[in-house]
Amino acid sequence: MQEFNFTHTSYMVLGLIELAGSATPYNLKQAVSQWLGRIWLVPHSQLYAEPDRLAKAGYLHAERETTGRRRKTYTLTEKGRAVFDEWRASVTDELPELRDISTLKIFFGAEPRPLAAAQLEAHRQQLAEYEAYLATLGPYDPSKGPRAPWVGLEAGIEWERAWVARWEGLLKAGG
Amino acid sequence: MQEFNFTHTSYMVLGLIELAGSATPYNLKQAVSQWLGRIWLVPHSQLYAEPDRLAKAGYLHAERETTGRRRKTYTLTEKGRAVFDEWRASVTDELPELRDISTLKIFFGAEPRPLAAAQLEAHRQQLAEYEAYLATLGPYDPSKGPRAPWVGLEAGIEWERAWVARWEGLLKAGG
DNA sequence: GGGTACATGTAATCAGTTACATGATTTA
DNA sequence: TAAATCATGTAACTGATTACATGTACCC
Numbered sequence: 001m002q003e004f005n006f007t008h009t010s011y012m013v014l015g016l017i018e019l020a021g022s023a024t025p026y027n028l029k030q031a032v033s034q035w036l037g038r039i040w041l042v043p044h045s046q047l048y049a050e051p052d053r054l055a056k057a058g059y060l061h062a063e064r065e066t067t068g069r070r071r072k073t074y075t076l077t078e079k080g081r082a083v084f085d086e087w088r089a090s091v092t093d094e095l096p097e098l099r100d101i102s103t104l105k106i107f108f109g110a111e112p113r114p115l116a117a118a119q120l121e122a123h124r125q126q127l128a129e130y131e132a133y134l135a136t137l138g139p140y141d142p143s144k145g146p147r148a149p150w151v152g153l154e155a156g157i158e159w160e161r162a163w164v165a166r167w168e169g170l171l172k173a174g175g
Numbered sequence: 176m177q178e179f180n181f182t183h184t185s186y187m188v189l190g191l192i193e194l195a196g197s198a199t200p201y202n203l204k205q206a207v208s209q210w211l212g213r214i215w216l217v218p219h220s221q222l223y224a225e226p227d228r229l230a231k232a233g234y235l236h237a238e239r240e241t242t243g244r245r246r247k248t249y250t251l252t253e254k255g256r257a258v259f260d261e262w263r264a265s266v267t268d269e270l271p272e273l274r275d276i277s278t279l280k281i282f283f284g285a286e287p288r289p290l291a292a293a294q295l296e297a298h299r300q301q302l303a304e305y306e307a308y309l310a311t312l313g314p315y316d317p318s319k320g321p322r323a324p325w326v327g328l329e330a331g332i333e334w335e336r337a338w339v340a341r342w343e344g345l346l347k348a349g350g
Numbered sequence: 351g352g353g354t355a356c357a358t359g360t361a362a363t364c365a366g367t368t369a370c371a372t373g374a375t376t377t378a
Numbered sequence: 379t380a381a382a383t384c385a386t387g388t389a390a391c392t393g394a395t396t397a398c399a400t401g402t403a404c405c406c
Contacts, residue, residue, distance in 0.1 A: 053393090095297055098214040
């Protein structure tokens with residue numbers, strides 16, 4: 001038996017299907033763009049390939065329409081639910097990487113100020129977008145279903161605030 | 176003529192070679208682990224493959240020892256310097272992605288506190304490491320050569336502080 | 351009824367990862 | 379001189395990206 005290699009994309013797919021109960025690749029695409037926003041992007045073609053891979057390995061069950069668009073709808077199998085639960089419950093001390101292109105440029109000797117200005121603007125805009133979206137959602141209410149959307153937004157907001165502070169600081173320091 | 180596809184790795188390689196004047200893949204490996212630390216990791220095999228790709232496309236010049244280890248030493252060509260300079264000087268409003276696994280788990284409904292505790296610990300440790308390293312470097316002095324190591328460290332430190340604050344906040348909020 | 355945006359997928363390519371492999375130096 | 383560690387690379391695989399392609403529904 002061949003080992004199945006779980007990537008982050010694998011867990012995202014399993015997780016989104018768990019949240020929704022069942023999903024087509026298009027549903028997944030929507031979920032990613034709506035909930036995970038800039039947090040963890042996956043190109044839509046992967047959202048066709050990855051569920052397929054997971055289904056072949058027995059972690060998802062696929063049901064295909066026989067007429068029309070012949071959509072595939074995926075649901076979790078027992079096995080799939082088990083590995084996802086295990087992944088989610090496990091604590092990791094793995095650290096995220098920075099991977100910010102503007103920082104990399106500065107590292108290599110670029111002028112910091114123009115980069116800082118552009119990034120500051122972009123992050124502020126993103127922050128405003130998140131906050132506006134959060135406002136339309138209203139405060140979290142358990143009766144509204146899973147907590148996920150709020151968690152994603154709140155993380156995004158904190159993240160953006162940290163970046164705004166960072167670039168502001170850099171602009172001030174240079175002044 | 177085929178388009179050459181520049182990845183982030185491409186620019187890292189070009190940039191490190193510019194900093195050093197010339198470099199073997201092993202030098203690159205050292206530079207990455209020493210200066211870029213957790214900021215932008217590249218596996219060492221890529222540091223053999225990527226310079227080769229760049230050399231074939233005319234952005235690097237390769238010189239190979241004829242005896243012993245037959246090391247390849249790479250230097251920038253005019254063309255290579257030009258594309259790197261252009262990349263470095265260009266301002267981008269592209270935003271970095273978050274890509275933090277613990278946040279993803281929380282998004283999917285994991286218990287936040289154990290994750291927060293583990294991450295807090297890991298980030299604090301990383302922060303301490305960076306600060307210790309910065310202390311051994313001392314303050315920046317132009318006579319010491321390129322500014323890059325300081326920039327990398329300072330970015331890393333700010334970054335880690337933001338994460339520490341975030342996880343601390345989460346722990347407190349849950350209390 | 352023609353355009354345009356949404357919806358749904360496949361195919362080809364390639365960068366990146368993992369695993370393997372071996373040569374040179376130091377150290378015990 | 380055996381063992382470890384540092385140094386240097388290659389090979390195989392595959393997940394991810396990019397590009398292509400087509401169908402459906404709405405709207406002007």
